[in-house]
Amino acid sequence: MEYLSEKKAKKVIIDIGQRMYARNFVAANDGNISIKTGDNEVWATPTGVSKGYMKKKMLVKVDLEGNLLEGSYRPSSELKMHLRAYQENQDIQAVCHAHPPICTCYAIAGIPLSQPVLAEAVITLGDVPIAPYAELGSEEVPEAVAPYCRTHNGVLLANHGAVTWAEEPYAAYYHLESMEYYAKILLITDRILGSQKQLTQEQIEALLAMREKFGIKRGGVPLHTEHGT
16 A cells, blocks of 8 residues: 655645635634554644644654654544544545534534435535534544444534545545535525425436446445435
8 A cells, every 4th residue: 555755744734734724614723634654654633733824843643543653742632533544444544524614513413414416425425424422532432433434435423523534635635625515505405495306316326336437435325315395
């Protein structure tokens, strides 16, 4: 397996952090980003630092058990969630966690992103389930995320936010963008316009076939329901 160099990984973490901050996916010191750079090495954002104003010297390197290997800052307690994703699925090389506002509203309301209304979302995300609520920083957080690491590209965290992962760092970040856009479409059509024309089951299956053709390995499977109007 090929990994990003440590120099490149640190540059990418800084860039993704700035993107997350600019899009209001995080506030204050919220969120965290990590990139796997070796079989047992992960570079990550530290605790207590704004993702929009990070410096490379602030980043930390840990092993898959969370032991600090390099850096003078403390790793985030939420890094456990990232490390569990790497342990569950060796294909994953990057994890992003943030609080995109609309996604977070759905997570608070207990509503998964599952209505098949957007072709692109069916291909790239499928459906986005809600991982059960877990106390911040506890071992319950990685346990809540673990069941989805091989089947989905990310989940909503109940009463918390969203987390995504991928084989490549920008892909993990783009999943966050796609989830927030998907959530916005669902909010407007279902809650504001009060009308959704869902894709048929046949259309969904055709899109899932395209997903396989594109080489997309993960993604939930949304189902047509009678809820659409």
